[in-house]
Amino acid sequence: MTSPQQARPHLAGNYAPVGEELTAYDLPVTGRIPAELAGWYLRNGPNPADAASGHWFFGDGMIHGVRLEGGRAVSYRNRWVRTRSFTDGARTYDDQGRRDLTVGPANTHVIRHAGRTLALVETALPYELTRDLDTVGAYDFGGKLGTAMTAHPKVCPVTGELHLFGYGMLETPYLTYHRADASGELVITRPVEVPGPTMMHDFNLTAEHVVFMDLPVVFDLDLAMAGTMPYHWDDGYGARLGVLRRNDPYGEVRWFGIDPCYVFHPLNAYDAPDGTIVLHVMRYPELWRRTGDVIDRRQEAVLWKWTIDPATGTVREEQCDDRPGEFPRVDDRLTGLEATYGHVTCGSSLVRYELGSGAATAHDFGPRRTPGEAAFAPAGDAAGGPGWLMTYVYDAGTDRSDLVILDAGDLAADPVATVHLPARVPYGFHGNWLAD
Incomplete structure (x- = not known):
């Protein structure tokens, strides 16, 4: 008999979920953890509690966290996000077709804003967590x-x-823009008109603009009823970028056509001195034309640069590199501002791009070792200054995982420190360094 893991690749190997919540203290370390690092490295990802799900994107969220302090790896803990779907199997839509926004796996990202730590998924409300990763609620x-x-x-x-x-x-509305002030109060909500229900996974922010990506991966009810990824490529939908001025949040969204493609994740965006808007993105030429499988080896993302020119109404599209990658990040203190460097996970390597010249430096983690997304942890107060990159790395030889800390300014060097974890961390999505 074929097991669920054999039938579904997203439940096999390091995609397979772990079955226990652990807490471990005084983790062994190779190298030296910088004494300046005091806080939590947290990363979210799907980890179905019943060890079965119809798609990698559907599994229950689990946060994996390592606490660093005083040059020590103080602790590791992993906790499921106890959403209503996790605790009581609640459904997104009831028998009358009403949507319950408290139902969702909360499995994609974990952030902190205005003192709250939030586990996120794009199909539902966020779930708040305590410092120890216990679930507070929607x-x-x-x-x-x-x-x-x-x-x-x-x-x-x-x-x-x-x-x-x-x-x-x-x-409808298929798209709604919101803004919360620095204290966490939601102060702006406005609908944005788009032709249909596309999967808008991410967007772009500059000092002066919000830029939406309206791309041809469209909701498919039949796929949803079949229990798989409910989106497919639509040649007839088109592709465009929508620009909204931040100082006029209820004003016009101006649309600019681009070549059909898909983008899960932009690297960063900024307003150039010449009046253009520059975006760096990980661009797929297409996605899910034939299948909703999360890993489609026919199409892979590479780094591109889009330059929106409001004066001419055009977008210049340029490919920056040819190596496939995903999970782009910058120093978060440069979000919406021009950044010198960006980082992308490319197979067994982490690549640091000099965005002006296109030069790249790679850190290869070695045979059978696979990194995830790398978050930036600053050293000092200067945005764009020195710091470290942190990522979970899976070792297929030992079936274990490490937290690896690299010097962002010397990526080709050996790791600054490797924290050896008590368990495997399955492949997941996004996270952050949350400094004290």
Whole structure:
């Protein structure tokens, strides 16, 4: 008999879920953890509690956290996010077709804003967590958030505002933009008209603009009823970028056509001195034309640069590199500002791009060792200054995982420190360094 793991690749190997919640203290370390690092490295990802799910994207969220302090790896803990779907099997839609935004796996990202730590998935409300990763409950900004929340909100490093959006699948508006002030109060909500229910996973923020990506991966009810990824490529939908001025949040969204493609994750965006808007993104030429499988080896993302020219109404599209990769990140203190460097996970390597020249430096983790997304931890107060990159690395030879800390300014060097974890960390999605 074929096991679920054999039948579904997203449940096999290091995609397979772990079955226990652990707490371990005084973790062994190779190298030396910088004494300046005091806080939590947290990363979210799907980990179905019943060891079965229809798609990698559907599993219950589990946060894996390592506590660093005083040059020590103080502890590791992993905890499921106890959403209503996890605790009582609640459904997204009831028998009358009404949507319950508290139902979702909360499995994609984990952020902190205005003192709250939130586990996110783009199809539901966020779930608030305690410092020890216990679940507080669904969070709706005091009743003001009436849509799902993107898993990729952006914090403006200048104002402290949280920019976010929600997209719909069966009901209009298909896209709604929101903004919370630095204290966490939701102060702006406005619908944005788009032709249909596309999967808008992420968006772009600059000092002056919000840029939406309206791309041709469209909701498919038949796929949803079949229990798989409910989106497919649509040649007839088109592709465009929508630009909204931050100082006129209820104003016009101006749309700019681009070549059909898909983007899960932008690297960063900024306003150039010449009046253009520059975006670096991980661009797929297409996605899910034939299948909703999460890993489609026919198409892979590479780094591209889009330059929006409001004066001419055009977008210049340029490929920056040819190596496949995903999970792009910058120093978060440069979100929406021009950054010198960006980091992308490319197979067994982590690549640091010099975005002006296109030069790249790679750190290869070695045979059978696979890194995930790398978060930036700053050393000092200067945005864009020195710091470290942190990522969980899976070792197929030992079937264990490490937290690896690299010097962001010397990526080709040996790791600064490797924290050896008591268990395997399955492949997952996004996380952050949350400094004390």
